[in-house]
Amino acid sequence: MNKFGILMQDEFKRLAKYNIIQVSLGVTVLWLAVLFLIGRNEAGAFIPLFIFMDVSMMTMLLIGAGLFYERQENTLKTLMVTPVSTPAIIASKIVSAVYIALQSTVLIALAGHFLFDASINFFALIPFVILIAVAHAVIGYLVSMHVRDFTSMIAMLMLYMFIFAFPSIFYAIDMIGGGWETLLIVSPSHAAMLMIDFSFGAEGIGTLTIIGVVYLSFLSIVLMRFFVYPKYIETAIKE
């Protein structure tokens, strides 16, 4: 097997050992349970919202926590002195983040399709979820590398959610008015929300969705290249 394959395999093994895959699955089951509680008639409207919360917030939280553990254990440094490249290591982590996000999305979306009559454009949803997961994994990494302890990581993530994710949720459930739309577009969360809504057939947001896609792609690349990558190396070699 090539080195990337080995890294991937071990990444998954560790995600399982650290219960990250299980927690993610557990949360997905909770989303599904809530959908059933809401009931067949109303649930459809909540499916995009739940996918949004899972793919953006859970990705950030789980991936951030995973990296935080590794930071504490100094294993990042050990990997730096093995013949695998740093981009390959980071890529393996991003791929695992995408996997976790897709696992939840597919489960919720399939339930939506077969049980709740949701109309879903899977060809849009799957690539969009991949992009959203990558962007939020990158943000999660950034946060987890900048904090000193686990508590401040949770605090930072909560702050992030208050600033970026919650306004989009309020907007989605009509708690805040349409005038905010232009302001919200600078939020990665809102770009994510638009992309998911679009996949669920929301109308009149085509242009905004394209802007969102471009924005999240751009954001992921810039954050990765200029922040996450150098910070990863700095974090890894620090004692």
Next chain:
Amino acid sequence: MAETIFEVKNLAFTYPKNGVQALKDVSFRVEKGEVFGLLGPSGAGKSTTQKILTRLLKDYGGLVRYRGKNLREYGDGFYEDIGVGFELPVHFSKLTAVENMDFFKRLYQKNIDYSSLMERVGLGEDKNRLVGEFSKGMKVRLNFVRALLNDPEVLFLDEPTNGLDPANARIIKDLVWEFKERGGTVILSTHLMNDVEELCDRVAFITQGVIREISTPRELKIKHGRREVRVEYHENGRTKDKVFPLDGIGDNPEFLEILKDGSVETIHSGETSLDEIFIKVTGEEISHE
């Protein structure tokens, strides 16, 4: 002539974040098959030097050649050649020792069968336990096993016996010795004189980012040692001691008299222990500032 493994010229390094100039001027060579010690007090720059030689820190000034070629020209394949034993525990705590070793092992082309090594360092019984449950000394020993997984040509060790009881420190030292016997080269940093004395062929004294002296442990002792003999003897029911210069001691009547009358209790040659030399060399440098 032995092949030169590392050639280090005028190495300088400043940590960009806090502006600490960790290395000012460090030059030395490491030949194949030797155990080269970096010795110095805390904060001297030993770990920084090791991090540069292991390509962890890249923005350094000066020149490092590995086997005649600029270190900067090497890619990740460099790591097939070297083993790095870190100061701190560096394993996945929720994986067992064996799972950890298997993970790291698969990243290399060349491998050793680590199970006998695991037995040697006394982890045979615990190899299927989670590393998170290991004691500090057990983790240190596992670090050592990990550093040897790829059967490296050059082994970097940072305080390899730190946190080990004397018996386990002995085992690690024996293993370093065996590694050298097989033709391996070792670069070891420490502030323990004992390690230097038992393991190192040559040692560089480093303080405040500057190499003060490079020498063999024996030369150091001769150079800095006092040439004298201390004798404890009993006289009138009481123990007395007296120091004689080593030069011309065979003609020293007082010394000979004590020897002859059988009152000697102990005789110590005055070769200074490396401990004292360490304090002398490093202490002097500090007081110059």
